[in-house]
Amino acid sequence: MVPVCPTDALPPGEAIRVTADVPAPVAVFNVDGEFYAIDDTCTHQDASLADGWLEGCAVECPLHASCFDLRTGMPSGPPAKTPVRTHAVTVVDGVVHLQVGVAAEGAA
Amino acid sequence: MTATVAVVGASLAGLSAARALRARSYDGRVVVIGDEAHAPYDRPPLSKEFLAGTYTREDLALGTAADEALDLDWRLGTTAVGLDRGRRAVRLADGSEVRADGVVLATGARARRLPGTEGLAGVHVLRSLDDAVALRADLLAGGHLVVIGAGFIGAEVASTARGLGLDVTVVETQPVPLAGPLGARMGAVCAEVHADHGTRLLSGTGVARLVGTGRVEAVELADGRRLPADVVVVGIGAVPNVEWLADSGVTLQGGVLTDARCATDVPGVVAVGDCASSWSPEAGRAVRVEHWTHALEQPTTAVATLLGTDPGTRPAVPYFWSEQYGHRIQFAGTRGDGDDVRVVEGSCADRSFLAVYERDGRPVAVLGVDQPRLFTRWRRQLRSAEPALP
Numbered sequence: 001m002v003p004v005c006p007t008d009a010l011p012p013g014e015a016i017r018v019t020a021d022v023p024a025p026v027a028v029f030n031v032d033g034e035f036y037a038i039d040d041t042c043t044h045q046d047a048s049l050a051d052g053w054l055e056g057c058a059v060e061c062p063l064h065a066s067c068f069d070l071r072t073g074m075p076s077g078p079p080a081k082t083p084v085r086t087h088a089v090t091v092v093d094g095v096v097h098l099q100v101g102v103a104a105e106g107a108a
Numbered sequence: 109m110t111a112t113v114a115v116v117g118a119s120l121a122g123l124s125a126a127r128a129l130r131a132r133s134y135d136g137r138v139v140v141i142g143d144e145a146h147a148p149y150d151r152p153p154l155s156k157e158f159l160a161g162t163y164t165r166e167d168l169a170l171g172t173a174a175d176e177a178l179d180l181d182w183r184l185g186t187t188a189v190g191l192d193r194g195r196r197a198v199r200l201a202d203g204s205e206v207r208a209d210g211v212v213l214a215t216g217a218r219a220r221r222l223p224g225t226e227g228l229a230g231v232h233v234l235r236s237l238d239d240a241v242a243l244r245a246d247l248l249a250g251g252h253l254v255v256i257g258a259g260f261i262g263a264e265v266a267s268t269a270r271g272l273g274l275d276v277t278v279v280e281t282q283p284v285p286l287a288g289p290l291g292a293r294m295g296a297v298c299a300e301v302h303a304d305h306g307t308r309l310l311s312g313t314g315v316a317r318l319v320g321t322g323r324v325e326a327v328e329l330a331d332g333r334r335l336p337a338d339v340v341v342v343g344i345g346a347v348p349n350v351e352w353l354a355d356s357g358v359t360l361q362g363g364v365l366t367d368a369r370c371a372t373d374v375p376g377v378v379a380v381g382d383c384a385s386s387w388s389p390e391a392g393r394a395v396r397v398e399h400w401t402h403a404l405e406q407p408t409t410a411v412a413t414l415l416g417t418d419p420g421t422r423p424a425v426p427y428f429w430s431e432q433y434g435h436r437i438q439f440a441g442t443r444g445d446g447d448d449v450r451v452v453e454g455s456c457a458d459r460s461f462l463a464v465y466e467r468d469g470r471p472v473a474v475l476g477v478d479q480p481r482l483f484t485r486w487r488r489q490l491r492s493a494e495p496a497l498p
């Protein structure tokens with residue numbers, strides 16, 4: 001498990017980009033107190049999804065606006081055609097932890 | 109006759125319309141008519157990744173496996189030559205017709221050509237996949253490229269060609285490139301990026317003629333200068349593909365004229381994407397928007413109009429992006445001359461900044477260069493300030 005940050009460092013509506021100790025950058029989001037993690041790099045081009053716009057349980061890519069469902073990784077529509085990978089997140093002693101390579105529950 | 113919608117134009121706007129029809133549970137026949145032989149493909153990479161050689165044809169495909177379920181009746185390689193409003197039929201070049209209760213006009217635009225350059229080898233425009241394949245082949249031979257027009261497509265081609273190692277000169281009639289979309293001040297800032305990367309930009313100079321027999325050899329400027337040229341790209345804008353509608357009764361006014369909900373003045377006929385000149389409450393006039401995101405999103409409204417349902421979504425503010433020399437340029441909103449421009453983050457000199465356009469103290473547009481995160485927040489803010497559809 002990769003520690004990310006204390007829960008209060010990632011308030012609702014915010015995202016953080018994790019690059020240390022992960023094979024590829026991961027974006028972690030706080031949606032109303034629930035944490036979600038997906039690959040940070042958009043599957044269309046090389047935008048960072050942590051820079052995107054959170055809308056409900058989806059993030060809109062900052063470049064060409066494909067929306068990815070944070071629970072499943074699925075894009076809602078063009079230009080992205082393939083899903084991003086999801087990663088399981090757990091909170092241990094007030095610290096957000098990533099389980100890279102373990103798909104989140106309900107992921108595609 | 110089974111219920112039928114005919115979509116004319118099989119590119120981004122046409123495919124998006126077909127998807128929107130099914131998303132709204134339309135279960136009639138959907139016939140998609142497109143004059144290109146290719147299945148729908150994406151155009152923005154044609155001046156960027158595809159021209160550079162980092163994208164393949166497969167990468168350009170707009171369709172996905174999920175589209176199989178849409179059950180569309182494709183008529184590719186088929187040109188629509190007329191619309192008969194009385195018979196509610198789209199006439200095709202082979203003499204046949206498609207009768208339909210509803211018609212979506214999505215025939216887009218084509219590149220404007222320089223008169224008198226037909227048949228001169230080495231002279232290109234860039235709109236279609238076939239154009240891009242031909243241009244790339246010529247660029248790979250290297251040498252001198254002259255780009256006529258420093259708009260977005262001209263600037264992107266210049267940038268890609270520099271990456272391929274060509275010597276590049278861009279000629280622009282206007283004193284400041286991109287002054288139309290970005291305003292003079294920001295247009296000048298973006299123009300400086302050419303010089304950063306070794307591209308020569310000659311602004312405020314017209315082209316007198318192209319020199320060469322059989323194949324282009326030089327571009328002669330209005331002031332008499334001669335630029336040697338192995339390849340010339342003409343990037344002087346696009347004209348809507350609407351001539352085929354001349355006798356249809358649909359009003360044409362710099363494109364197919366529609367209201368804010370994409371309805372033309374012929375019942376059951378809507379228009380979307382680059383061919384449509386749609387009423388913009390923000391601008392106070394009809395505007396023909398030529399941006400990717402617009403062609404993607406506008407069909408949702410058009411299909412709701414066609415089916416008589418509520419469009420539901422708030423109209424998005426106009427948005428486009430460009431990529432030049434590795435910089436990401438993003439613009440959203442409706443700019444006017446006389447707007448104040450303020451750089452609120454970064455600096456123009458660093459080629460990384462966010463500029464906000466204000467009218468009467470209210471933000472109306474935003475330009476970002478290599479600022480995707482901040483730009484996205486501003487674009488959202490502009491969207492929520494936009495009035496809902498009347």
Ligand SMILES: Cc1cc2nc3c(=O)[nH]c(=O)nc-3n(C[C@H](O)[C@H](O)[C@H](O)COP(=O)(O)OP(=O)(O)OC[C@H]3O[C@@H](n4cnc5c(N)ncnc54)[C@H](O)[C@@H]3O)c2cc1C
Nearest residue numbers: 117119120121143151152188215216217381382398399400
């Ligand atoms: C090289 C290039 C780069 C671009 N880069 C960007 C960018 O970076 N950012 C951005 O926001 N936008 C960009 N654009 C603009 C964007 O691609 C267009 O806004 C978009 O393609 C419009 O989609 P459309 O479906 O309305 O029209 P089009 O894509 O033009 O498609 C119309 C289709 O209808 C067909 N057709 C025309 N007449 C007929 C007929 N009579 N019968 C049957 N079929 C017909 C045409 O052949 C074409 O296939 C770029 C465009 C080009 C050409």
Ligand code: FES
Nearest residue numbers: 042044045061064
């Ligand atoms: S990079 Fe994300 S949609 Fe294009």
